[in-house]
Structure formats: structure tokens, C-alpha cells
Amino acid sequence: MLECVMGRVFLAGAGPGDPELLTLKAARVIAAADVLLYDSLVDPRVVAMARADARLIDVGKRCGKHSASQKEICRLLVAQARTGKLVVRLKGGDPMVFGRATEEMEALQAAGIGFEVIPGVTAATAAAAALHVSLTKRAVARSLHFLVGHGAESGLPAHDWVSLTKSGGTLVVYMGGQTLPGLAAHFIEAGMAPDMPAVAVESASLEGQRILRGTIGSLPGLVLGAKATGPVIVLIGEAMEQSDELDDVLLQVEAEG
Ligand SMILES: C[S@@+](CC[C@H](N)C(=O)[O-])C[C@H]1O[C@@H](n2cnc3c(N)ncnc32)[C@H](O)[C@@H]1O
Structure with a gap:
């Protein structure tokens, strides 16, 4: 009351x-x-x-x-x-x-x-909803990691890049729009395959929502080129791979209005 x-x-x-x-x-x-x-x-x-x-x-x-x-x-x-x-x-x-x-x-x-x-709906789950992908996926992504994308002074936080990469889980980076090139370089150096699926969602749930799909190798360039003005969240991991079948269903749903 x-x-x-x-x-x-x-x-x-x-x-x-x-x-x-x-x-x-x-x-x-x-x-x-x-x-x-x-x-x-x-x-x-x-x-x-x-x-x-x-x-x-x-x-x-x-x-x-x-x-x-x-x-x-x-x-x-x-x-x-x-x-x-x-x-x-x-x-x-x-x-x-x-x-x-x-x-x-x-x-x-x-x-x-x-x-x-x-509690409120966090950006990670709003982004997953926008992407129509689950942050966890049976036998593919068994853990979920929320990371901060920038550190106090250096620009990049001191994450354990190797452990995160080895986890095989979905990595969700908050506040990482600006530092994505450095983050991606650290992950690749730590052993992440450059073609690991990675997606950036700007302004999830809002009218200006934009989705940029790529890989950990290509996403930094895509995000830079997109000149985002809204908040950006980055999702990395095998679970971010969108199946062609689901894409087809979504296109069909959109076409049917
Ligand atoms: C200071 S953090 C706050 C996070 C917030 N407490 C949450 O639970 O979503 C701000 C970061 O959250 C992410 N964020 C918040 N709202 C967002 C949205 N609508 N779309 C995409 N990312 C968002 C961005 O990474 C942004 O830089």
C-alpha cells in the first residue's frame, strides 16, 4: 500500500x-x-x-x-x-x-x-526480444555474462578475456558502443574466432531501434559506420546466430502485416 x-x-x-x-x-x-x-x-x-x-x-x-x-x-x-x-x-x-x-x-x-x-526489463533482454534470439540456448550457450564495456580511465575494463572467451556463453556488453574495436581485439587475441556471431542493438524497444548483425571481427566497423546516437548494447556468442528458417518465418510474418 x-x-x-x-x-x-x-x-x-x-x-x-x-x-x-x-x-x-x-x-x-x-x-x-x-x-x-x-x-x-x-x-x-x-x-x-x-x-x-x-x-x-x-x-x-x-x-x-x-x-x-x-x-x-x-x-x-x-x-x-x-x-x-x-x-x-x-x-x-x-x-x-x-x-x-x-x-x-x-x-x-x-x-x-x-x-x-x-526491478525493470534490462537492455539485454529487450535486445534479445528485438532480435528474436534467446540469450541462452540448449547445448549452444549455457551461460550468460553481462559485461561493462568501458573502464574508468583506460577506456577498456580489465576483464578476464580468456575466461570469458572460453566460457562459450553469450556475452552481453553494456556501454560498449565506443570501445567495441578494443573489446573485439581483446576477444580475438584471447582466442575467439573472428567469425563469432555478434550483434549490436541501438535503442532497443524504441522507435529508433536499429540492429546491426555481424561477427566479432566485422561488428566494430559496422557500429562505427552506423554513427549511433542512442544507447547501444552488444551481444556476442553462438546463440546470436540467427537461423535462416527463423529469418524466413519473420519475413513471412512481416509480409502478412
Ligand atoms: C548505465 S547502463 C544502464 C543499464 C540499465 N540499468 C539496464 O538494466 O539496462 C547504460 C547502457 O545500457 C544499455 N542500454 C540501455 N538502454 C538501452 C536500449 N534501449 N537499447 C540498447 N542498449 C541500451 C547501453 O549499453 C547503455 O550504454
């Missing part, structure tokens, strides 16, 4: 963009919020679901570029919650996936403020 949670904070997932992909619970707390703090990847149509008199605070975090520092966001969150208002902290996708939720939960906990986390 929302009446019982005034002064509490909801860390809610806004999903990948399409407002239809919000959970019912997220939609309910957004509509009830006195204060909404949201990242720049949160779709404006989702923000517009807030009450007309709700205070909307754009904390503008995107791909590591902040209009407010993480420290400032935590400070704001705590300050707003202390007023006893219903505060909703809205994050793109799922708050617990590359969303810096830990810092915010720790800040709330340290301030003695109760919070609840509402």
Missing part, C-alpha cells in the same frame, strides 16, 4: 524505453510520486506519467557522463526522502544492472531511510 510508505524511497527500473515495458508496480509508484529523480536514459513518456505537481529532477546520468555526480545524486535522494515525501528514483532498464544502485542503497541505509527496489 503506497499510503504506508511515505518517506520511503523506491529505486525503480524504467525498462529499456518503451513505456509498455514498465512493471505495473513501477507505473504505480511513478504515478504516486511526490518527487521523481530520473536518469537521462529514462524515456520522457515514462517521466510524463508522474503527477502534474510532482517534482521532477533530471540527474542526467548517461554512459558514465554525469550532469550530477553520483555523490550529489545520493545527497539529493537522502535530502528528498527526509522531507517525508514519496520519492521515486527511476533508472533505465533494471536498477541492479550497471545502475550504481549500491551507492544509493548504502546512502539511504546510512541515513536510516527505508527503500524498496522495483
Whole structure:
């Protein structure tokens, strides 16, 4: 019951963009919020679901570029919650996936403020839905790995490229659009076949959604040429190979309207 949670904070997932992909619970707390703090990847149509008199605070975090520092966001969150208002902290996708939720939960906990986390549809599963491929596939991809595509300073994170390559699972790279050439080079150096299927999805679930299919060898060039302006997620692995049969079915479905 929302009446019982005034002064509490909801860390809610806004999903990948399409407002239809919000959970019912997220939609309910957004509509009830006195204060909404949201990242720049949160779709404006989702923000517009807030009450007309709700205070909307754009904390503008995107791909590591902040209009407010993480420290400032935590400070704001705590300050707003202390007023006893219903505060909703809205994050793109799922708050617990590359969303810096830990810092915010720790800040709330340290301030003695109760919070609840509402999961959201993460970009990886939105991309899989767009591609009509399963992220896991029996006897082909038995594990699923979510990776960050850029590191704090070097541009590339220090992943264990060999273990990831040997895993044979599906690798999903968040925030890797810019660093894809370096990521691909590391994977190939670690033993990944250059013709390993790899796909980039820009703006999954949104009108500007674009799909670039290639291999770990060719995808960096394709992504560079595409000059993406929306968020890009990269999926690598055998499971990303789309079967000709499925392609035929999809074409037929599209043709039939
Ligand atoms: C800071 S991370 C946040 C991830 C988010 N918490 C989630 O669960 O999807 C931002 C990255 O998520 C990916 N992303 C988020 N929304 C996306 C979308 N609609 N289409 C493609 N990639 C997306 C991109 O890789 C982007 O750089």
C-alpha cells in the first residue's frame, strides 16, 4: 500500500524505453510520486506519467557522463526522502544492472531511510526480444555474462578475456558502443574466432531501434559506420546466430502485416 510508505524511497527500473515495458508496480509508484529523480536514459513518456505537481529532477546520468555526480545524486535522494515525501528514483532498464544502485542503497541505509527496489526489463533482454534470439540456448550457450564495456580511465575494463572467451556463453556488453574495436581485439587475441556471431542493438524497444548483425571481427566497423546516437548494447556468442528458417518465418510474418 503506497499510503504506508511515505518517506520511503523506491529505486525503480524504467525498462529499456518503451513505456509498455514498465512493471505495473513501477507505473504505480511513478504515478504516486511526490518527487521523481530520473536518469537521462529514462524515456520522457515514462517521466510524463508522474503527477502534474510532482517534482521532477533530471540527474542526467548517461554512459558514465554525469550532469550530477553520483555523490550529489545520493545527497539529493537522502535530502528528498527526509522531507517525508514519496520519492521515486527511476533508472533505465533494471536498477541492479550497471545502475550504481549500491551507492544509493548504502546512502539511504546510512541515513536510516527505508527503500524498496522495483526491478525493470534490462537492455539485454529487450535486445534479445528485438532480435528474436534467446540469450541462452540448449547445448549452444549455457551461460550468460553481462559485461561493462568501458573502464574508468583506460577506456577498456580489465576483464578476464580468456575466461570469458572460453566460457562459450553469450556475452552481453553494456556501454560498449565506443570501445567495441578494443573489446573485439581483446576477444580475438584471447582466442575467439573472428567469425563469432555478434550483434549490436541501438535503442532497443524504441522507435529508433536499429540492429546491426555481424561477427566479432566485422561488428566494430559496422557500429562505427552506423554513427549511433542512442544507447547501444552488444551481444556476442553462438546463440546470436540467427537461423535462416527463423529469418524466413519473420519475413513471412512481416509480409502478412
Ligand atoms: C548505465 S547502463 C544502464 C543499464 C540499465 N540499468 C539496464 O538494466 O539496462 C547504460 C547502457 O545500457 C544499455 N542500454 C540501455 N538502454 C538501452 C536500449 N534501449 N537499447 C540498447 N542498449 C541500451 C547501453 O549499453 C547503455 O550504454
